[in-house]
Amino acid sequence: MTLGIDIGGANTKAATADGRYAASIYLPLWRDADLRGTLERIRREAPAGGPVGITITGELADCYPTKKDGIDHISRVARSVFPDAVFYGSDGHFHTDTADSRLFSAANWSASARYAGQVHGDVLFVDIGSTTTDIIPVVGGGPRAGRTDFERLTRGELIYAGALRTNLAALLRSVRVRGLEARTASELFAITGDAYLLLGRITPDDYTCDTPDGCGKSPEDAARRIARLVCCDLSELSAGDVREIAQQAHRRQLDDLVGALRAVAGKHGLKRAAICGLGAFLARDGLGELEMPFAQVPDARLSRVFPAYAVARLLEVNNDAA
Secondary structure, X not given: OOEEEEEOOOEXXXXXXXXXXXXXXXXXXXXXXXXXXXXXXXXXXXXXXOOEEEEEOHHHOOOOOOHHXXXXXXXXXXHHHOOOOEEEOOOOOEEOOOOOHHHHEOOHHHHHHHHHHHHHXXXXXXXXXXXXXXXXXXXXXXXXXXXXXXXXHHOOOEEOOOOOOOEXXXXXXXXXXXXXXXXXXXXXXXXXXXXXXXXXXXXXXXXOOOOXXXXXXXXXXXXXXXXXXXXXXOOOOOHHHHHHHHHHHHHHHHHHHHHHHHHHHHHHOOOOEEEEOOOHHHHHHHHHHHOOOEEEOOOHHHHOOHHHHHHHHHHHHHHHHO
């Protein structure tokens, strides 16, 4: 069975082409995480014997001085566990040689969009994960996006905000509380995972990353962290006050998303979307405001590991054609 793996900076994901196996493992590479051990775990758990395709997005983790260092290290560890693995490049092909690091840096969106195009045709592909949002125009069966993260940032095709790990202070320079405008504290007090947990958009099980204070993942824990955004605790702010801050964070993230969706879709004349990721609920909110029809790809379980699943499906087709 063909296996796809997406090695990111915060999460490593894996899926088989038949969709029976899917796993997302929180693995912050910048903390000297055990990448080899995680890949060995995937090798043990996933059905054995088939080809393995890998896409890399973890090269930007700040434990690596350069992206090339990241690609070299990640690919070397991956080969030590899967010696015959091939690596997906942003050119849409699989390779055994990863020497040209530019080809493999942050290539997972390309695999996802290419597979989504095979299934849905011309479509606006939207993947909202724990950390980032990809908004990729798919035209003529392939992605029509900037090749690098920098290019996509300049074109509105990458928003560096997601459903879990985004610092609320990066979204909100100020908030309205009790009718007053308050500047926010520029500290890592609370993240989007706290806001969406408090608002009931995710569950504690969905909150897979570390919390900013190292404490729990209950709504009360989340509320306490959000209160710190305006230098308060829960003896100073009511539950309604804190919920209002969370709602403003959602609104700010949604406004940014809707603007990018409208711009990218309009530029390419796209009238429908395909969505995936842990933060697919945000995509549904934004596309609903634009009244743009969409499909979720494929189901909720595989949606959260979609780049890995897409790599597996693309590699399976590639091997069948060969």
